Amino acid sequence: MPVRPRRAAVNQMTSMGRQSDMQEQEIGVADIGGTHARFAFATLARGRPPVLGRETVLRVADFPDLRAAWRAFLDGVGRSAPRAAALAVACPIHGEELKFTNNPWRLQPAALAAELGVERLKIVNDFGAVGHAVAQLAPGDFTHVAGPRLPPPRPGVISVVGPGTGLGVAMTILGKETHHVVEAEGGHASFAPRDAFEDALAARLRAKFGRVSVERVVSGPGLAEIRAALPGAAEALAPADDKALWGAAISGADPLARAALHRFCACLGAFVGDVALIHGANAVVLAGGLLPRIVGLLPQTGFAEALSAKGRYAALMADLPVWLLRHPQPGLFGAAAAFAAKAD
Numbered sequence: 001m002p003v004r005p006r007r008a009a010v011n012q013m014t015s016m017g018r019q020s021d022m023q024e025q026e027i028g029v030a031d032i033g034g035t036h037a038r039f040a041f042a043t044l045a046r047g048r049p050p051v052l053g054r055e056t057v058l059r060v061a062d063f064p065d066l067r068a069a070w071r072a073f074l075d076g077v078g079r080s081a082p083r084a085a086a087l088a089v090a091c092p093i094h095g096e097e098l099k100f101t102n103n104p105w106r107l108q109p110a111a112l113a114a115e116l117g118v119e120r121l122k123i124v125n126d127f128g129a130v131g132h133a134v135a136q137l138a139p140g141d142f143t144h145v146a147g148p149r150l151p152p153p154r155p156g157v158i159s160v161v162g163p164g165t166g167l168g169v170a171m172t173i174l175g176k177e178t179h180h181v182v183e184a185e186g187g188h189a190s191f192a193p194r195d196a197f198e199d200a201l202a203a204r205l206r207a208k209f210g211r212v213s214v215e216r217v218v219s220g221p222g223l224a225e226i227r228a229a230l231p232g233a234a235e236a237l238a239p240a241d242d243k244a245l246w247g248a249a250i251s252g253a254d255p256l257a258r259a260a261l262h263r264f265c266a267c268l269g270a271f272v273g274d275v276a277l278i279h280g281a282n283a284v285v286l287a288g289g290l291l292p293r294i295v296g297l298l299p300q301t302g303f304a305e306a307l308s309a310k311g312r313y314a315a316l317m318a319d320l321p322v323w324l325l326r327h328p329q330p331g332l333f334g335a336a337a338a339f340a341a342k343a344d
Contacts, residue, residue, distance in 0.1 A: 023045075023046070024043060024044065024045040024046075025043070025044050025045075025083075025084070026041055026042070026043050026044075026082055027041070027042055027044065027082050027083075027084040027085055027086060027336065027339055028040075028041055028042075028070075028081070028082045028084070028085040028086075028116075028118070029041070029042045029052070029085065029086050029087075029088075029332045029335040029336045029339075030066075030070070030073075030085070030086075030087045030088065030332070030335065031087075031088045031126060031129065031329070031331030031332045031335060032060075032066065032087060032088065032089045032090060032100075032103070032105070032126070033060075033090045033102075033103070033126065033165075033331075034060065034090060034100060034101065034102030034103045034165060035059065035060060035061075035102070035103075036057055036058065036059060036060060037057075037058050037059075037060055037063075037066070037069050038055055038056070038057050038058075038329065038331065038332055039055070039056045039058070039069075039070070039073040039332075040052050040053050040054065040055045040056065040329075040332050041053040041077075041079070041082065042086075042332070042333075042335075042336035044336060044339070044340050049136040049137065049138070049333075049337065050136070050333055050336035050337055050340065052329065052332055052333060052336070054077070055329060055332065056073045056076055056077065058072060058073065060103050060104075060105065065105050065106075066105055066107060066112075066115075066116075067115045067116065070116050081116060081117035081118055082118060083118060083119050083120065084118055084119060084120040084121070084122075084339065085113075085116055085118045085120075085121050085122070086121070086122040086123075086124070086335040086336055086338055086339035087112075087121070087122070087123045087124070087335060088124050088125070088126045088128070088129035088331040088332070088334060088335040088338075089107065089123060089124075089125065089126060090102075090103065090125075090126045090166075091125070092125065092183075092185065093109075093123050093124065093125050093128075093183070096108065096109070096110065098123075101166075102165070107123075109121075109123055122335070122338055122339040124181075124183070124334070124335060124338045125170075125183040126168070126331050127160070127162065127168030127169065127170045127183065127184075127287075128170050128181050128183035128334075128338070129330070129331050129333075129334030129335045129337075129338055130160055130162060130168065130170060130287045130325070130330045130331065130334050131158075131160050131170035131171065131172040131181035131182075131183070131334065132172075132179070132181050132334040132335075132337040132338040132341060133325070133327060133330040133331075133333045133334035133337055134158055134160055134172050134285045134287075134325060134330075134334075135158075135172050135174060135179035135181070135337065136179075136333070136334075136337040137325070137327055137330075137333070139151075141325060141326055141327040142285070142323040142324065142325060142326065143295060143323065143324045143326055144321075144322075144323060144324075145286060145295065145298060145303075145304075145322040145323060145324050146298075146303065146304040146307065146320075146321075146322040147304070147318065147319060147320045147321045147322050148319060148321050149321065150283070150321045151283075151321070152174060152282055152283035152321070153174075153282055153283075154174045154175065154176050154177075155173075155174055155175050155176060156173075156174050156282035156283065157171060157172070157173055157174070157279055157280055157281045157282050157283075158171070158172040158173075158174065158281060158282065158283050158284065158285055159171060159272070159275045159276045159279045159281040159283075159284045159285070160172055160284075160285050160287060161186075161268075161271070161272050161275055161284065161285075161286055161287070162286060162287035162288030162291070162325075163218050163219050163220070163222075163268060163288050163290050163291070164219065164220060164288040164289045164290055165219065165220050165221070166187055166215050166219055167186075167187025167214055167215040167218050167219050167271075168187060168287070168288065169184045169185070169186030169187055169275060170182065170183055170184055171184065171279050171281075172285075178341070179341065180341075181338070181341075186214075186275055187213065187214055187215040187218075187219070188213045188214075188215060189213065189214050190211070190212065190213060190214070191205070191212045191213060191214045191216060191217050192214075192270070192271075192274070194270060194306075194309075197229070197263070198267070200229060201217065201225070201226065201229045204225075204228075204229050205217070205225060214267075214271050217264070217267050218264065218267050218268045218271055220242055220246070220290060221242055222264060222267075223242070223245055223246060223249060223257070223260050223261065223264050224238070224242060224245055224260075226260040226263050226264055226267075227245065227256050227257055227259075227260035230256055230259055230260060230263075232256065233256055236254075236256050238254075238256075238257075239254060239257065245257055246290070246293070249261040250293060250294060250297070261294065261297070261301065262300070262301045262302065264301075265294070265297070265298055265301035265302065265303040265306075266301060266302040266303060266305075266306040267306070268303060268306075269301075269302065269303035269304060269305070269306030269307035270306040270307065270309070272284055272286070272307050272322070273306065273307040273308065273309070273310055273317050276307075276317065276320055277310060277313065277317070281320065282320075282321075283320065283321045283322070283323065284320060284321070284322045284323070285322075285323050285324070285325050286322065286323070286324045286325065287324075287325040287330060291324055292324065292326060295324050304318075304322075307320070307322070308320075
């Protein structure tokens with residue numbers, strides 16, 4: 001891993017990005033997931049991060065395709081199509097057609113700009129957009145989670161990890177004044193059990209799914225799988241769905257769900273530590289919709305201990321700053337930041 005500068009030589013956490021030298025302009029931005037499509041206008045200007053306008057949230061199921069949802073957004077705000085747009089999409093962005101996992105829309109990048117009525121279009125993976133957001137957001141958009149309270153150094157590497165419906169991974173490489181994001185599908189790496197319980201959990205999931213990725217465990221649906229593998233789960237009535245289960249885990253109303261949450265956080269910590277080792281990271285940023293709800297519980301769950309339990313590298317990992325991204329719309333913000341970075 002890279003050698004980190006001495007703490008005394010590092011300033012307090014500062015804004016981690018720079019806009020390209022360009023005149024102020026307004027673009028349309030979208031964050032398209034499996035259930036919702038979010039839209040806004042964003043203002044880009046030299047020397048400052050993107051500024052988002054009012055957000056519009058539409059249900060994917062209510063529209064046959066992105067073009068129809070985009071038109072509904074524009075009609076709803078009483079605007080014509082902007083000259084440029086940036087999209088964050090919940091799928092790999094390679095190939096002639098982009099296919100979502102939990103969304104029936106299909107996107108053809110070559111034709112998409114014309115369909116949306118824009119002259120320029122930037123498409124990024126949704127978690128790649130989060131990586132761009134990490135490089136541009138202000139200190140107040142982050143909450144300290146573990147390790148020293150140090151900002152990521154420039155130059156340096158940030159591992160970005162976020163559990164939600166799936167498990168996102170990206171790497172943000174900070175230069176002195178610019179940044180680069182490497183999009184990845186690290187959540188589909190193989191799950192690595194650490195003890196007898198996780199061995200049994202992996203065997204149970206293997207029988208159900210075949211191959212067991214980390215995402216089967218460290219994601220929203222993973223909590224139910226962990227709870228079902230706990231001793232006594234067969235005799236205890238589980239909450240009706242994932243939303244109810246997470247609520248019961250956070251409140252403590254279901255002791256098995258709370259125990260599953262502790263195990264979930266420990267598995268997350270172990271995976272985050274693995275990603276940081278692979279990336280050679282100087283810092284970690286956690287993101288996703290689940291973690292802001294449980295950040296106060298993380299110190300009780302063994303998250304930090306699992307992250308640093310890396311044998312001969314335990315001391316190095318314990319010295320890794322870990323932050324939580326708290327911005328309400330990192331996908332929209334990150335799509336705008338990715339578009340700005342394109343002009344660098």
